[in-house]
Structures are given as C-alpha cells and as structure tokens.
Amino acid sequence: MRKNLLALAALSLSVSYSSVAVAQHSGAMTLEEGADKVLTADTLAWDFVEGITTEVGPRQAGTEAEQRGRDWAVKWLRQNGFENVADEPFMMETWVPGALASAEITSPFPQPFEVTPLGGSASTGTDGIEAEVVYFKTIAELSAAPEGSLKGKIAYISHSMTPTQDGSQYGFAGPARWVGASIAQSKGAVASVIKSIGTDKHRNPHTGGTRVVDDMIPAGALSIPDALNLERMFARAGDRPITMKLVLTPQNRGMTQSGNVVGEIVGRDPSLPPVLLACHIDSWWNGTGAFDDGAGCGIISAAALHVSHTGQPLRTIRVLMAGAEEVGLFGSIAYSKAHIDEPIAVAFESDFGADRIWRFESNFRDTNPDLHAELAASVARFGVANSTIVASGGADINIARDQKTAIIDLQQDGTRYFDLHHTPDDTLDKIDIVQLRQNVAVWTQIAGILANYEGSIQGEVAQ
Amino acid sequence: MRKNLLALAALSLSVSYSSVAVAQHSGAMTLEEGADKVLTADTLAWDFVEGITTEVGPRQAGTEAEQRGRDWAVKWLRQNGFENVADEPFMMETWVPGALASAEITSPFPQPFEVTPLGGSASTGTDGIEAEVVYFKTIAELSAAPEGSLKGKIAYISHSMTPTQDGSQYGFAGPARWVGASIAQSKGAVASVIKSIGTDKHRNPHTGGTRVVDDMIPAGALSIPDALNLERMFARAGDRPITMKLVLTPQNRGMTQSGNVVGEIVGRDPSLPPVLLACHIDSWWNGTGAFDDGAGCGIISAAALHVSHTGQPLRTIRVLMAGAEEVGLFGSIAYSKAHIDEPIAVAFESDFGADRIWRFESNFRDTNPDLHAELAASVARFGVANSTIVASGGADINIARDQKTAIIDLQQDGTRYFDLHHTPDDTLDKIDIVQLRQNVAVWTQIAGILANYEGSIQGEVAQ
Numbered sequence: 027m028r029k030n031l032l033a034l035a036a037l038s039l040s041v042s043y044s045s046v047a048v049a050q051h052s053g054a055m056t057l058e059e060g061a062d063k064v065l066t067a068d069t070l071a072w073d074f075v076e077g078i079t080t081e082v083g084p085r086q087a088g089t090e091a092e093q094r095g096r097d098w099a100v101k102w103l104r105q106n107g108f109e110n111v112a113d114e115p116f117m118m119e120t121w122v123p124g125a126l127a128s129a130e131i132t133s134p135f136p137q138p139f140e141v142t143p144l145g146g147s148a149s150t151g152t153d154g155i156e157a158e159v160v161y162f163k164t165i166a167e168l169s170a171a172p173e174g175s176l177k178g179k180i181a182y183i184s185h186s187m188t189p190t191q192d193g194s195q196y197g198f199a200g201p202a203r204w205v206g207a208s209i210a211q212s213k214g215a216v217a218s219v220i221k222s223i224g225t226d227k228h229r230n231p232h233t234g235g236t237r238v239v240d241d242m243i244p245a246g247a248l249s250i251p252d253a254l255n256l257e258r259m260f261a262r263a264g265d266r267p268i269t270m271k272l273v274l275t276p277q278n279r280g281m282t283q284s285g286n287v288v289g290e291i292v293g294r295d296p297s298l299p300p301v302l303l304a305c306h307i308d309s310w311w312n313g314t315g316a317f318d319d320g321a322g323c324g325i326i327s328a329a330a331l332h333v334s335h336t337g338q339p340l341r342t343i344r345v346l347m348a349g350a351e352e353v354g355l356f357g358s359i360a361y362s363k364a365h366i367d368e369p370i371a372v373a374f375e376s377d378f379g380a381d382r383i384w385r386f387e388s389n390f391r392d393t394n395p396d397l398h399a400e401l402a403a404s405v406a407r408f409g410v411a412n413s414t415i416v417a418s419g420g421a422d423i424n425i426a427r428d429q430k431t432a433i434i435d436l437q438q439d440g441t442r443y444f445d446l447h448h449t450p451d452d453t454l455d456k457i458d459i460v461q462l463r464q465n466v467a468v469w470t471q472i473a474g475i476l477a478n479y480e481g482s483i484q485g486e487v488a489q
Numbered sequence: 490m491r492k493n494l495l496a497l498a499a500l501s502l503s504v505s506y507s508s509v510a511v512a513q514h515s516g517a518m519t520l521e522e523g524a525d526k527v528l529t530a531d532t533l534a535w536d537f538v539e540g541i542t543t544e545v546g547p548r549q550a551g552t553e554a555e556q557r558g559r560d561w562a563v564k565w566l567r568q569n570g571f572e573n574v575a576d577e578p579f580m581m582e583t584w585v586p587g588a589l590a591s592a593e594i595t596s597p598f599p600q601p602f603e604v605t606p607l608g609g610s611a612s613t614g615t616d617g618i619e620a621e622v623v624y625f626k627t628i629a630e631l632s633a634a635p636e637g638s639l640k641g642k643i644a645y646i647s648h649s650m651t652p653t654q655d656g657s658q659y660g661f662a663g664p665a666r667w668v669g670a671s672i673a674q675s676k677g678a679v680a681s682v683i684k685s686i687g688t689d690k691h692r693n694p695h696t697g698g699t700r701v702v703d704d705m706i707p708a709g710a711l712s713i714p715d716a717l718n719l720e721r722m723f724a725r726a727g728d729r730p731i732t733m734k735l736v737l738t739p740q741n742r743g744m745t746q747s748g749n750v751v752g753e754i755v756g757r758d759p760s761l762p763p764v765l766l767a768c769h770i771d772s773w774w775n776g777t778g779a780f781d782d783g784a785g786c787g788i789i790s791a792a793a794l795h796v797s798h799t800g801q802p803l804r805t806i807r808v809l810m811a812g813a814e815e816v817g818l819f820g821s822i823a824y825s826k827a828h829i830d831e832p833i834a835v836a837f838e839s840d841f842g843a844d845r846i847w848r849f850e851s852n853f854r855d856t857n858p859d860l861h862a863e864l865a866a867s868v869a870r871f872g873v874a875n876s877t878i879v880a881s882g883g884a885d886i887n888i889a890r891d892q893k894t895a896i897i898d899l900q901q902d903g904t905r906y907f908d909l910h911h912t913p914d915d916t917l918d919k920i921d922i923v924q925l926r927q928n929v930a931v932w933t934q935i936a937g938i939l940a941n942y943e944g945s946i947q948g949e950v951a952q
Contacts, residue, residue: 080721083600091600136557137546137777140913228691229776229913251916255777258543258917313692314600314718450603450692453714454721 057474058404060336065408065467070331072459074102074324075380079314079454086311087350088120088282095307095315099287099323099347106331108289108345116360118350120282121146123233123311124275129219129248132156134266135259139252141219142231142312143274144203145353146238147245154273155180155217155244161260165201168209177214180270181206182221182248182256189225192385193378193440199223207245208237217244217272221253226445233310234448235353244274284308284349286357289327291334293342293477299371299431300342301477303330303469304358304422306351306377313452317443321457321465322376323347329469339477341371348422351377352448355421362425372432372476372483375420376469378440382461383468385437386410387417394432394485401434401475405468410436432484434476436468520937521867523799528871528930533794535922537565537787538843542777542917549774550813551583551745558770558778562750562786562810569794571752571808579823581813583745584609586696586774587738592682592711595619597729598722602715604682605694605775606737607666608816609701610708617736618643618680618707624723628664631672640677643733644669645684645711645719652688655848656841656903662686670708671700680707680735684716689908696773697911698816707737747771747812749820752790754797756805756940762834762894763805764939766793766932767821767885769814769840776915780906784920784928785839786810792932802940804834811885814840815911818884825888835895835939835946838883839932841903845924846931848900849873850880857895857948864897864938868931873899895947897939899931 055063078085078098085095096113103111129141157180162168168183183206187199203223210218222232231247248256259268287307293300305322309315323345330343348357386405391398391414402412417435419426426433439461446452476483518526541548541561548558559576566574592604620643625631631646646669650662666686673681685695694710711719722731750770756763768785772778786808793806811820849868854861854877865875880898882889889896902924909915939946 076721077725080718080725081598083598083718094599135544135546137554227914227916227918229693229916230691251914251918254918255543255546255916258539262540262543451690451714453690453692453718455690455714455717 373426836889
C-alpha cells in the first residue's frame with residue numbers, strides 16, 4: 027500500500043481516482059468477481075468510445091484531428107485515475123486525402139460512382155484523369171499483364187472476399203489494395219481503382235494504405251455496389267471501351283507531429299517488467315474510428331481500471347494508444363524505438379472491432395504451459411476457447427516482437443468487421459454493448475492474472 | 490387471332506416478339522401454369538432492373554439522365570414485344586441538387602457530418618451558412634416553438650422511426666421531412682436539417698421532397714449515424730452552443746421536359762377499357778433507382794409479357810412508367826390530364842421495392858365480391874393474404890382515382906424498404922431475385938385474371 031498512500035498524498039483528487047478506488051476496493055472483490063461484474067456493468071469502455079467518437083470524431087494520423095484525439099485520451103486517462111499519462115511525440119510523413127473524390131463512367135453508360143482515395147495515393151489534380159478502364163478479376167491477372175500494356179489506361183482490380191470469423195479473407199483479398207496500384211503503375215497505368223476490400227453492400231468505399239512507389243499513380247477504391255455495377259457494364263458493353271473520369275486530390279504534407287498516448291496503473295513492484303495493453307488512437311478520416319479502434323482503446327483502458335478495482339496489481343499495467351497506426355504503424359515503430367531497453371513482460375492488443383472474443387492464443391504455450399492453461403481456463407466461462415495457434419500480436423506491439431517477449435492474442439469475432447473497416451460507417455451505433463462488455467470482462471480477467479504473476483510470463487526460452 | 494396475324498405482318502421481327510410468343514404459347518399454358526413457372530424462371534424483371542441500373546443509373550426527374558432512362562425503357566419495351574410504345578412528354582419545374590453538400594460541426598466538437606439536400610431545398614451558396622443548432626425531438630416540438638424563436642438559427646429536427654412491414658411508420662416519421670423545413674422557416678430559421686427518414690445505420694442520408702414555401706430555406710437530411718452523434722453532442726455540450734456550417738447548393742432549372750413511358754399488350758377487344766399497370770421511371774440522383782422503382786417497372790412489364798405468353802388477353806394491358814414521381818407526381822398528374830376521357834378498367838402500381846407481396850387489397854370487395862374473392866384465392870398459393878382494407882392505389886395512378894375506377898394494392902414487405910429509400914444504397918445488389926420473382930408471379934396471376942374478365946371489374950357502383 028506504500029505506493030497508494032504516496033499517490034494519495036502527491037496527486038490531485040481527480041488524478042488519484044484509481045488509487046482511491048484501489049484503496050476502497052482492495053480485497054473487496056476477487057479478480058473473478060470483478061471480471062464477472064464487468065460483463066453486465068462496465069460503463070468505462072463505452073464512455074471512452076462514445077466520448078471520443080462524439081467529441082472528436084475522425085482522427086487522421088499526423089493531423090490536428092489526431093492531436094485532438096490524443097489530447098482527449100490524455101484527459102480521459104487522467105480523469106479516470108491513470109498515472110504517468112503522457113503523449114510521447116514522434117515525427118512522421120503525413121498524407122491527407124484532400125477535398126475531392128469522384129469517379130464517373132463517361133462512356134458507354136454514363137453514371138457517377140462512389141470512390142475514395144487509398145492512403146498514399148497521388149493526386150489526379152482537380153481536373154482529373156479520363157481514360158479507358160481495363161478490368162482484372164484478380165491481382166494475379168494484373169500481375170500477368172504484359173509490360174507496358176496499361177499505358178494510358180486506368181486499371182480496375184476486382185477480387186473475391188467473404189466474411190470470415192477470423193478475418194482471414196483479409197489476407198486473401200487484401201493484396202488488391204496493398205499492391206494493386208503499384209503493380210498497375212509498373213505496367214504503365216495512369217491510375218487504378220479497386221473493388222473495396224470489404225464484405226458489405228453499401229455505397230461507402232473502404233480506404234486503407236497502399237504501397238507507395240516512385241512515380242506513384244492516383245489510387246482509389248470504388249464502393250462494392252459500384253464495383254459490381256462496373257463489372258456488369260463490362261458484361262454489357264461488348265466491344266465498346268468503358269471510360270472513367272477519376273478525380274482524387276490527396277496531398278503529402280511533409281513531416282508533422284504525431285504521438286503515442288500512454289498511461290499506467292502503477293504496480294506494487296514497479297521494478298518488474300510491465301504488462302502492456304495496446305490499441306491505436308488514430309483513425310482514417312472518413313469514419314469516426316469507433317470499431318477501429320476507439321473500442322479497442324476503451325476495452326484496454328477499462329480492463330486496466332477494473333483490475334485495479336480488485337486490488338493494486340503486482341506489476342504495472344501500461345496502456346499504449348499508438349498514434350498513426352493506419353498509415354504505416356509509425357506509432358508502434360516509434361514506441362519500440364523509444365522503449366526498446368525497457369523490458370515488457372507481456373503485450374496484447376485490441377484492434378479488431380468490438381464483437382465478442384472467441385479464442386485465446388499465446389506464444390508461450392510451450393515455454394510456460396501452466397500459465398497458458400490457467401489463462402485459457404480463466405476465460406472459458408466467457409465463451410473463449412483455448413487454441414494451439416501461436417500468437418503473433420497486433421500492429422501496435424512491435425516492441426514485444428522486437429524484444430521477443432510474451433504475446434497474447436484475444437481473437438474477436440470478425441464476421442462483420444469488414445463490413446465497416448475503413449469506411450464512413452465506422453460509427454458508434456455499430457457497437458453492441460453486450461459484446462463490448464464481454465471483451466472488457468475477458469481483458470480484465472487475463473490482464474489481472476498477468477499483472478499479478480510473479481515469475482517469467484514467457485517461461486524459460488532457449489535462444 | 491386476327492390481331493396477332495395483323496401484328497405479325499405489320500411489325501418488324503424485334504417488335505413482334507410478344508405477338509410471336511402469343512402465337513406460339515397460346516393455349517400451351519394456363520394462366521396458373523404461367524404464373525407458377527414465373528416463380529422460379531422469370532428473367533424479364535431482373536433484365537429490366539439490371540439493365541436500367543447498369544446502363545443508365547440515377548434518373549433525376551426533368552434531367553438528361555431521366556431522358557436517357559425513358560429512352561432506355563422505350564427501347565426495352567419495344568425489344569420485348571410491347572406495342573404502342575411511346576414517351577408522352579410533359580413540362581415541369583425542375584430542381585437539381587447541385588454539386589456541393591457538406592455539414593460540419595464547428596464547435597464545441599468539430600467534425601464532419603454526411604448531409605444531403607432535400608428536394609426543393611434552397612441553396613446556402615457555396616460559402617455556406619454557419620449558425621447555432623437548435624434541437625427538436627419531434628415535429629410537434631418544432632411546431633410549438635415561439636414565433637421568431639429560431640431567428641438566425643439552424644433547426645435540427647429528429648423523430649423516431651422503426652421498420653414496419655406495411656411501411657406505416659413512414660407516415661409517423663415522414664412529417665419531419667415533409668413540413669419540417671417550412672415550419673422552421675416560419676419561426677425564423679436560416680436553415681434546417683433533419684435526421685434522415687429511414688431505418689438504417691449507414692452514412693448515407695435519405696433525401697426526399699420537402700414542402701416548398703416562399704423564402705424557402707436550405708433544407709438537408711443528416712445520415713442517421715450523424716444525427717445520433719449530434720444528439721449525443723447535445724447531451725455532452727452542457728451550456729455550450731453547438732454550431733454547424735452547412736453547404737447545400739441546389740438549383741432550380743425552370744421548366745424542362747419529362748415524360749411518361751407507355752406500352753401495351755393489345756387485347757383481343759381493344760374497345761374494352763384496359764388494365765393499367767404502373768410504376769415510375771425516375772429516381773433521385775443519389776442512387777440508381779433499383780428498389781425505387783426500377784424493380785417495379787421490371788415487375789409490371791414482366792407480368793404483362795407473361796400474361797401474353799399464356800394467350801392474347803381479352804383486354805389491353807397497358808404499362809405506365811411515370812416520369813417525375815419523386816419530385817411531385819408530375820407524371821401521374823400529366824397522365825391523368827391527358828387520358829382522363831379514356832376509361833381505365835382497373836389500375837395498380839408496384840412502387841415499394843422488390844420484397845415479397847404478402848397482402849391483397851381492392852376497392853371493389855363490396856361492389857364485386859366474387860371477383861375480389863377469385864383474385865384473392867388465386868394468389869393464396871404465393872403466400873398472399875386477403876384483406877378487408879380498401880385499396881387506395883399508389884402515386885402513379887392518379888387517373889384511377891380521378892376516374893373513380895377499380896384499384897388494387899398488392900402490398901409488398903416493407904421491412905427493409907426504409908433502409909434504402911432515397912439513399913445512395915438503392916442499388917441492384919439489394920434485390921433478392923427469389924422475392925422479385927414472387928412479385929412477378931403474383932402480378933402475372935392478378936393481371937391475367939383482370940385482363941380476361943368480361944364484366945365490369947368494379948361491379949355496380951352506386952353514385
């Protein structure tokens with residue numbers, strides 16, 4: 027309790043809430059009771075994601091909007107009792123989408139389409155580019171196109187993608203976005219558009235990063251209904267060429283400042299390596315970043331607080347709300363670089379929406395089987411299955427991979443994730459509070475066990 | 490068969506398809522067999538709606554796009570064997586949405602919202618209007634606001650709306666759109682925005698007509714997620730005013746030409762009053778008019794052809810694809826004015842999407858109970874229930890109401906209709922071909938009985 031008493035003496039009332047809470051609740055509830063209570067009663071995760079989506083909204087990396095998001099998170103963490111709250115700055119190359127985004131079929135079936143620029147896209151200029159569209163059903167078809175064959179053309183790249191609980195079809199369909207534009211550019215294309223990487227049928231295109239190359243071309247994503255319409259046009263056009271006018275006006279702003287927001291529930295023995303809970307604070311500009319990743323930041327912060335409400339943990343629990351994840355993991359890289367010499371005991375991240383956790387994975391099942399089994403057993407009552415899959419961690423815990431330390435993945439149900447991913451539809455109303463609370467309960471249970479674990483979480487690793 | 494032989498001789502091969510079909514199929518299938526076959530095998534309705542949404546897309550009334558839609562429909566009707574196909578022109582006051590539509594909360598929680606102009610809205614000018622927003626939970630609350638109390642303000646009007654199978658909550662929630670702007674204007678507001686009249690949670694605002702008054706103000710609809718966000722802002726803002734910058738740039742183009750597309754399956758006795766099947770060919774600019782009302786035009790046209798495939802009907806079946814329905818029923822009014830002296834035997838319309846028909850209604854249950862009962866019984870096998878509700882007909886059959894003749898309503902399932910209504914999401918992918926075919930089967934059955942009915946469909950009406 028030494029730490030708590032010191033904290034009470036040293037900190038202002040608003041800042042010391044968690045310490046007060048620890049003092050009041052220590053011993054009053056077991057960790058299991060705390061996690062069970064969260065399942066029906068948590069209000070913290072919702073308060074975070076409701077607050078940041080309402081009071082800040084979109085938080086494009088490196089912009090003033092992301093800065094407001096970080097400021098908001100810093101304030102929220104302090105008000106809710108986190109200690110050592112900081113916004114750790116780093117510099118980044120900042121891309122912004124610009125004001126104009128339109129696509130229009132000009133012949134033979136004139137009609138407007140919904141389009142959005144991909145992160146890293148070049149600008150067409152405000153006058154746009156009008157050119158014939160060449161249709162590729164897959165990225166493999168595009169790759170097989172002869173050199174120079176797309177000179178003066180717009181490449182349209184389709185793909186197949188179905189909803190999957192584990193999100194695995196993102197890896198199957200994603201290359202159309204990740205490398206489609208750069209391959210099209212290498213064949214001479216003046217621009218490229220893809221069918222949005224998504225599983226919905228709404229006129230809301232999915233953005234997302236694309237590989238940037240020298241002499242980058244404008245690169246957009248059509249909404250899925252528009253992409254399907256374009257494919258029907260090819261079926262109906264016969265020998266007539268299909269021409270599109272594309273206007274995308276992204277800009278590169280050069281180096282601007284972003285930052286990583288951190289905060290701690292300080293443990294009884296701060297000399298022990300901390301437990302790191304991660305999410306990202308930035309979002310794409312087109313949605314409010316509710317599912318991606320306001321919910322994740324709410325889940326991890328609420329869980330850390332709920333652990334503290336069952337007693338001050340042995341180890342410090344640190345939350346990391348990484349900046350600039352969407353545009354290239356800049357925050358994760360900066361955090362690892364800045365803190366590589368400070369060992370992390372274990373790290374895990376929430377960044378796959380707010381639907382229920384269904385599977386537990388670690389990377390220490392072989393090296394610390396007892397702890398792995400204890401953790402898996404502890405969340406079975408929440409419907410979370412054990413797994414032999416080796417956890418590799420999310421985008422924001424580069425530091426754990428760089429340190430080769432313990433990693434956990436709490437896999438969320440991604441069945442509807444790619445309906446919303448990187449679209450204007452990523453808004454608060456998509457969050458189901460019952461499932462959100464199940465996430466917080468599972469995180470509370472897992473983080474609580476880990477933060478009170480005395481030995482090496484990873485166990486004995488031979489290397 | 491006289492008529493058929495004449496038609497074969499007089500018409501080109503492509504135009505005479507239906508006559509050929511009649512000659513080939515007459516007597517080969519009963520009407521019941523024909524309707525049953527449609528249930529699993531119709532391709533005509535899909536061909537129409539797939540074609541017009543792909544080759545034309547949005548068809549805003551009074552514009553060149555609607556003209557292309559009418560031209561496309563004329564060609565389709567001729568190619569599929571309709572006779573007396575025409576585009577009957579009329580003049581109308583034409584409103585267009587303009588190029589810009591944006592809404593942005595400027596204080597205390599800056600973020601962009603999705604907005605669309607309502608049909609009839611005035612322009613804010615390209616510089617927009619920035620003003621404090623005043624929140625009204627219902628149209629009744631707005632109506633109760635003191636005179637002059639909205640001077641210099643933007644009124645925000647919310648409402649409650651839930652999905653209903655019969656679409657009845659459109660009447661409950663609709664006034665917020667229909668009269669909200671005009672009431673706000675009367676209290677001094679400089680602009681108004683409503684929560685979209687809809688039941689979805691997508692960032693796709695629902696447009697639709699609003700009452701136009703002298704000194705009309707700019708009037709927009711926020712997407713439902715944005716409207717919910719605005720309401721949360723009011724809950725979080727305390728005493729701080731919420732200000733919005735609104736940019737809407739609609740234009741009035743003055744008088745332009747629209748038209749009603751008509752075509753006929755000519756009956757064995759063309760002197761008998763025809764059976765009128767109606768839909769509308771225009772759509773709002775923001776979607777492709779698949780559910781509203783490309784599907785309806787496909788359903789009625791397919792049904793007329795399927796009736797002819799079971800033998801030339803006694804009465805002529807006329808299809809009316811009305812122009813300019815969305816913006817004020819201009820086509821329906823023009824059609825009635827032009828044809829008021831030509832008696833219609835019975836009229837019915839398809840304009841409520843493409844989901845299954847679940848209820849049969851007529852306005853002659855009392856005056857011709859045997860026919861009403863026969864019609865209701867004939868579609869029971871398709872899951873369509875009889876009803877005592879008196880049919881009043883859809884928007885495009887003004888002529889039937891003006892002539893006080895027989896009307897039928899084939900009620901479609903509207904549960905998801907207001908997810909899509911007047912939004913960018915009104916696209917082909919929303920149409921379920923199984924349900925679309927059920928519509929065509931029911932229409933074929935009903936239209937076939939009526940077109941072969943010898944007596945007065947309405948029965949003896951005392952007036």
